[in-house]
Amino acid sequence: xxxxxxxxxxxxxxxxxxxxxxxxxxxxxxxxxxxxxxxxxxxxxxxxxxxxxxxxxxxxxxxxxxxxxxxxxxxxxxxxxxxxxxxxxxxxxxxxxxxxxxxxxxxxxxxxxxx
Numbered sequence: 001x002x003x004x005x006x007x008x009x010x011x012x013x014x015x016x017x018x019x020x021x022x023x024x025x026x027x028x029x030x031x032x033x034x035x036x037x038x039x040x041x042x043x044x045x046x047x048x049x050x051x052x053x054x055x056x057x058x059x060x061x062x063x064x065x066x067x068x069x070x071x072x073x074x075x076x077x078x079x080x081x082x083x084x085x086x087x088x089x090x091x092x093x094x095x096x097x098x099x100x101x102x103x104x105x106x107x108x109x110x111x112x113x114x115x
Contacts (some may be wrong), residue, residue, distance in 0.1 A: 013106055040105040042068055051086075051108045059103070066099040079113040 016032055018025040041056035057071050062077060065083050069076040078101065084094040087107030092112070095101075100107045103109065 013027070024097075031056065040103065040107075041102050043106070043108045045084075045086075045108050045110040047110060047112075050094045055075075056106075063103055064099065065097055065101045065109065065111075068103065069099070069111060072111070076111060076113065081114045083112065084110040 006017055008111055015023060016029045018029050019113055020026070029030035032085075038061040040061055042063070043053055043056050045051040052083055056076045057068060058067055058107075059071070066077055066080075068083075069080055080094050080099060082098065083101070085101065085103070086094050086098050086109075088089055089095075089102060089107050090097075
């Protein structure tokens with residue numbers, strides 16, 4: 001493609017010009033996909049362990065703690081006591097929250113259940 005053709009494509013709305021061969025704009029494409037799909041990553045943490053950053057839960061923007069609980073196990077909501085949250089949505093670190101707390105991208109959550 002010529003430079004003129006690339007500039008024309010790049011100037012169009014909702015377009016990202018990439019080159020797999022040269023690795024051009026691949027990070028930007030990934031960033032734009034997350035933004036357009038309205039997705040957030042939420043990491044889980046078990047009591048006494050560090051957070052598991054290897055496999056986040058992928059949820060829609062606006063997801064709350066109850067969505068995370070349902071994603072992990074369907075009975076988790078009925079046994080829910082509280083959750084600890086670290087990250088952008090927490091007012092302090094960690095914050096004790098309920099089922100309706102809205103999570104932000106890259107928050108870490110630890111769910112505590114009734115015994």
